[in-house]
Amino acid sequence: MDLRRPPRSSSGGVEPKIRQVGFFTPTPDASAPSEPLPPAAAAPAPSAQQGPAAASPPASDDLSPGRRSPVMIPPPRHADHLAPGPASPVAVLATSAPVRPSPRLDAASEIGDDESWSRAPSAVELEENKRGLVEIRKDGAPAPIPQKQKTSKAERRAIQEAQRAAKAAAKEADRSGKSSGAASGAGPAMSKQVKPAKTAQKKDMPQAASTVASEKKATERLPERERKLDAPHPRMQFDDVHKVEKAKKRAVVNQSEARNRVELFRHLPQYVHGTQLPDLESKFFQLEPMHPSVYKVGLQYLSGEVSGGNGRCIAMLLAFREAIKDYTTPPNKTLSRDLTAKISSYVSFLIECRPLSISMGNAIRFLKNRIAKLSHTLSESEAKASLQSDIDRFINEKIVLADKAIVSHAITKVRDNDVLLTCGSSSVVEMILDYAHELGRKFRVIVVDSRPKLEGQGLLRRLVAKGINCTYTHINAISYIMHEVTRVFLGASSILSNGTVYSRVGTASVAMVAHAFGVPVLVCCEAYKFHERVQLDSICANELGDPDVILKVPGNAEGHLKNWADNANLQLLNLTYDATPPDYVSMIITDYGMLPATSVPVIVREYRKEQLWI
């Protein structure tokens, strides 16, 4: 039974028949007002006033809106003030249309005439126009981008002034060009003559531009800042040499980067394993700012003693709790600022030990938000107490109670005589299996494991100790074992807002095989691990493990690949996570209930706020 959403390819198959009711866009050969190109639509207005134009002699009736060709779209590099169309200031003012398009229209009309084949221009005209164009192209190089809508009156005036100056200059240049007679030789001379005018213009143009810019900044600053806050922090790209150098200077842990990294994964950090630990140990007494509990957690991450999404997150939060307990605000500093900086430094230390998981990122965001929202009237001890209780509450509500809720939902999907398959070792899946066993359901568990971590063995040991009927297999046998499975329960490191499940490597293959066999795939994940990011593959963001461990096969002589690092043609890849597309997920079980993978954004939208601003 496949319950997943239709695959993206086939979903287009059945299209609802929808009649077009009410307003819809007419066919393209309708009248000018519906024309999507503003220059062409508005063309008649300015061209009519262009009568006395010296440089552009087109008959205005040539510009009827019916004659539209793609060449009429002005190239964007035409600067406002460089348009050679000598429309008088009156004309500019008279066309009450927004100031911006009019000069561009001049240019447009000119080009249009220039290259229109409906009219045969005289040779002289052509020559002149060409020259005009050349000029535009030469001078137009540093052209500022046309001003965006909404300019104040003063700015508009400034722009107009600039345009007038430009036009006057152009006219003059043109005239002098004509007087010099020789059409072919005029180019360089003319450009020389233009230059002074242009520099003059340039002088007052920046002024205008700067006022515009400043005003724009003032209006846009706030939303931009907010947007920056909203936008996910750009991740460090480790193939960027400069950034890596910089990061190295700041680093507490002295890490040597692994050689022979896989090309596709150069942007991810990878260090030679075992070089960090001794270095950190030797530095213990030098690392003054690091709180010992944070230091301890960092070492535990490094050695792999603490692993698993929830475990790492709880360990980190408890360490921060200790650190906050022992924290005293230095003189002349405020608690909220200094503590945030402290936490940030702890976090960067932890990142050096092992890249953060998404759930930890969310927890850190929560904590920093709580610090920022602290009322200023609180005394230091009160503030600290409130933060500590916040951390406790986060651990309790978002992790411990959430797991209980997930178990209570998931248990309704475990029936008698079920065969449940799980991959790796997920704490919440283990809780579900335990609870189902407590309830006396009769079921069998298949634990699928994979090298090099073999985390499933721990799960297997605990389940068997409780008397649950288990089968243990490696992921190679997944397609063999899948036909007897009735439900697949998976844990997740994170669920992204397009429904992608980001989880321990191997999960995606299990989900895909299960889908191919029509077995429902249930992903259990606490809502605090949801993230609004979207990820389509497991390359952009991932974690690289120690490549050496995939070489070590017990009972096998290590001889073949002993000095693999010296072989430039050999790279080893040990990925930690992978991304399961939402198509292969039948159901996501969170603390808020059982959802289809398409509803992840709802949870992110509705409960992220609440989580941050409890």
Next chain:
Amino acid sequence: MEADAAQNPNPSPVPPPISAYYQTRAEHHAVVSSDWLAHAAAAAAFPGADAAAADAAAPPPSPGVGGVIEEFNFWRRKPEAAEAVAAIMALAAVIRSSRATTMMELEIELKKASDKLKSWDATSISLSAACDLFMRFVTRTSHLEHEKFDAAKSRLIERGEKFGEISLKARKTIAMLSQDFIYDGCTVLVHGYSRVVLEVLKLAASNRKIFRVLCTEGRPDRTGLRMSNELAALSIPVKVLIDSAVAYSMDEVDMVFVGADGVVESGGIINMMGTYQIALVAHSMNKPVYVAAESYKFARLYPLDQKDMTPAHRPIDFGVPVPTGVEVETSARDYTPPQYLTLLLTDLGVLTPSVVSDELIQLYL
């Protein structure tokens, strides 16, 4: 957890009794037997007779929690009222007649009444969904804590009645919304007897749309025949086909219209047996499948497969005796996964299947 009861994954080995939901429907629509046509002709001759009789026979609504079932039965007997709407009306009556003096008391009373209604028929999805939704809609307001009890109670009554009103109007809303989907010259396939779908087609016919309807027979209770009878009375061209002829006639069909017993969290529907295969055939032939369902049928269930539901059973009349030692599949409904549905036409609007879950999350959390 309400879901626990509704979705008990380990049903008792004893075969459960015939689903009360389908008994009600049988009463409403008269189980179609071999001598059905005579009855149908009689019913068609006096269309309002049943309703009038029910109204006359019904006692005035009796108050009190104990009376919730009577109240419910009173509403239920009206052929036009869905079971769920009857439940909503009954619950609204409970608030009105309650003698509780505190909000807590009232809420507990309401909860008891709703539990009683739900236990009256555990197999009806829309009944339990409507009870849950009513509780949510009525009691979840922020003003309640700050008001005097009487004011709060009158507010509750108001909300209850409003909800009842919305539910009563739902069918009309859906019919209006779905008019855009029926175009002149189209052929519509319908399955079973659904009052919403009938309303949709009725309105389309009264809008002078020219269309043709194919009705499945709708075994075992042959509700399709009743549907075709109603449609023929509206002088809509109707053709009846046996349930197994769906794939055969699918290429002349432009769209499939079905009702639903319940709309589940995944966006799929639980409906009369046969809906799933019709949806599968339509999907493989690229025909749109539209589901007309009132929003009180949205239930917080998430079946993973066909067996993952509270079973509802229905007797099947094969006409000839079933040979001894042969098992009979008596399930009354199946689950259609969301990928085979095109759109859901509900009183909340025209929704894609994935929006159902969003609506449910917003209603329940």
